[in-house]
Amino acid sequence: MPSTKYIFVTGGVTSSLGKGIVSASLATLLQSRGYSVTIQKLDPYINIDPGTLNPYEHGECFVTNDGAETDLDLGHYERFLNRPTSQSNNVTTGRIYQSVIDKERRGDFLGKTVQVIPHITDEIKRRIQILGNTGEFEIVITEIGGTVGDIEALPYIETVRQLKWELGEDCIVIHLTLIPFLAATGELKTKPTQHSVKSLQESGIQPDILVCRCEHPIGEDIRHKLALFCNVKKEAVIESIDAETIYAVPILMRNQRLDEVVLQRLDLPIEDNLDLVNWKDFLYKLKYPKYEVEIGLIGKYVELRDSYKSIAEAFIHAGAANECKVNIRWIHSENISNESADKHLKDLDGILVAPGFGERGFEGKLETIRYARENKIPFLGVCLGMQAAVIEFSRNVLGWKDAHSTEMNPKTKHPVIDLMEEQKKVEDMGGTMRLGANDCELLEGSLIAGVYKRSMISERHRHRYEFNNKYLKDMEKNGLIASGRNPELGLVEIVELKDHPWFVGVQFHPEYKSTVANPHPLFVKFVEAAGKKAASS
Ligand code: GLN
Numbered sequence: 001m002p003s004t005k006y007i008f009v010t011g012g013v014t015s016s017l018g019k020g021i022v023s024a025s026l027a028t029l030l031q032s033r034g035y036s037v038t039i040q041k042l043d044p045y046i047n048i049d050p051g052t053l054n055p056y057e058h059g060e061c062f063v064t065n066d067g068a069e070t071d072l073d074l075g076h077y078e079r080f081l082n083r084p085t086s087q088s089n090n091v092t093t094g095r096i097y098q099s100v101i102d103k104e105r106r107g108d109f110l111g112k113t114v115q116v117i118p119h120i121t122d123e124i125k126r127r128i129q130i131l132g133n134t135g136e137f138e139i140v141i142t143e144i145g146g147t148v149g150d151i152e153a154l155p156y157i158e159t160v161r162q163l164k165w166e167l168g169e170d171c172i173v174i175h176l177t178l179i180p181f182l183a184a185t186g187e188l189k190t191k192p193t194q195h196s197v198k199s200l201q202e203s204g205i206q207p208d209i210l211v212c213r214c215e216h217p218i219g220e221d222i223r224h225k226l227a228l229f230c231n232v233k234k235e236a237v238i239e240s241i242d243a244e245t246i247y248a249v250p251i252l253m254r255n256q257r258l259d260e261v262v263l264q265r266l267d268l269p270i271e272d273n274l275d276l277v278n279w280k281d282f283l284y285k286l287k288y289p290k291y292e293v294e295i296g297l298i299g300k301y302v303e304l305r306d307s308y309k310s311i312a313e314a315f316i317h318a319g320a321a322n323e324c325k326v327n328i329r330w331i332h333s334e335n336i337s338n339e340s341a342d343k344h345l346k347d348l349d350g351i352l353v354a355p356g357f358g359e360r361g362f363e364g365k366l367e368t369i370r371y372a373r374e375n376k377i378p379f380l381g382v383c384l385g386m387q388a389a390v391i392e393f394s395r396n397v398l399g400w401k402d403a404h405s406t407e408m409n410p411k412t413k414h415p416v417i418d419l420m421e422e423q424k425k426v427e428d429m430g431g432t433m434r435l436g437a438n439d440c441e442l443l444e445g446s447l448i449a450g451v452y453k454r455s456m457i458s459e460r461h462r463h464r465y466e467f468n469n470k471y472l473k474d475m476e477k478n479g480l481i482a483s484g485r486n487p488e489l490g491l492v493e494i495v496e497l498k499d500h501p502w503f504v505g506v507q508f509h510p511e512y513k514s515t516v517a518n519p520h521p522l523f524v525k526f527v528e529a530a531g532k533k534a535a536s537s
Helices: 019-031 074-081 093-106 116-134 151-170 189-200 219-230 245-253 257-267 277-286 305-321 341-345 361-373 384-396 445-454 469-477 519-537
Strands: 007-009 037-043 090-092 138-146 170-180 209-214 237-241 291-299 324-332 350-353 379-382 413-420 433-442 455-464 464-469 481-486 492-497 503-506
Touching: 007 019, 007 151, 019 037, 019 074, 019 138, 019 170, 019 245, 019 257, 037 074, 037 116, 074 305, 090 093, 093 116, 093 151, 116 138, 116 151, 138 151, 151 170, 170 189, 170 257, 189 209, 189 219, 209 257, 219 237, 237 245, 245 257, 245 277, 277 305, 291 305, 291 361, 291 464, 291 519, 305 324, 305 519, 324 413, 324 519, 341 361, 350 361, 350 481, 350 519, 361 379, 361 384, 379 384, 379 519, 384 413, 384 464, 384 469, 384 492, 384 503, 433 445, 433 492, 445 481, 445 492, 445 503, 445 519, 469 481, 503 519
Parallel strands: 007 138, 007 170, 037 090, 037 138, 170 209, 209 237, 291 324, 291 350, 350 379, 379 503
Antiparallel strands: 413 464, 433 455, 433 481, 481 492, 492 503
């Protein structure tokens, strides 16, 4: 097999320019030409992984099949490529230093002084090449988090310099930068980009391609100027104009021939085999929906929507599958009380209670679920949302007024959600939850079995607390159905309600597995149920 090709994506001028989306879009184009591609994210922060981070810091924590808690960009990679990622696809500075320090303690460095160059950079290099060395991928795209010039990013930039030198033709660098528009003079300005490229050059890296994020088209003159000042070919100056949806970015990149410029630089054949038919079909459905539904997303981090990124994206996929536009009403659970529930929740066609941790806003989630249950509004509870559904049922149907999760009330007489035995001994917070893919057996004839159309599924988990089987019988007698169980652990993973048109709580996170090519059936059917509700009201 020919050697793996490496593409590095760096960012300049500001953060949040969409490196993740540009990387995913390029990968989509290359994959649509038949290349096997994966994308990796290097995060310069010191945390070992984002698992212990508050969502307000970096948004949602994405979870892979192998149970890695990762940056949310990995969610985009999977949604665009329809291919699972793993722990190797996300590396942080914390993880790099931890490996190097572990080696030092073992005496692996044989008395040498351990330094950023070569020891840290060697470890970064090793992590970058792990994916290439599997032999599974022809092209590995590595996105470097942060912005060129950040102190934290220096070892990564230095590693890119070394790899570019070592790999020669097999490695290119794409620099994503901002071309601001000065409204007062009506001009697009290239100077920040020139400075940012200079800063890369000072680190010994000449970018091969510039992707220019802009609000207005950049035109021939700007292309010419950037090519001249930054030592890149004119056709390698790519415009990345603000798009209506992130899913349109591959098409915008294609119109600029980014894929061809990349393949040419990497000396890979450009055949006439680009297949974007399904992608364009998806975009068409997104653009021309036949009807709309309004779904409430009730959570406590709604001010930062990135906290629920995968859920919001799963609704986009499910909407397109139903040829319907899903309008999400973002509702703060702290605002919901028995008195205010009607004001916030009436007119909704569906209600999703989001995952989460801790006490804040929890009572509002319970009131929301009571409202959905009593008013027969299609309901989907995800992780904490499922646990809350069990607590609500225990309190308001079974009459156990103090029912709770021991996460919020360790002293409750009715711990309907409780820690598993093996979790009771756990002291560390990082990486110790039930994480990653678990099998789940579905109850024949249940609503959920109809949703998935099979009897065994695998879904990803990220939680510490579980349904307490001690109370299952009482609940079942009163109309709760445990319709999904973990075959090895016997844990209840899915609950439904008998007297309700569409009420599902899942202990796992279905949103992590929804992709453009494979919209998640649970979201597809939930949106369909919301559509029926909308049509009947
Ligand atoms: N806090 C709950 C638990 O740890 C639910 C976690 C979640 O929603 N991801 O079990």
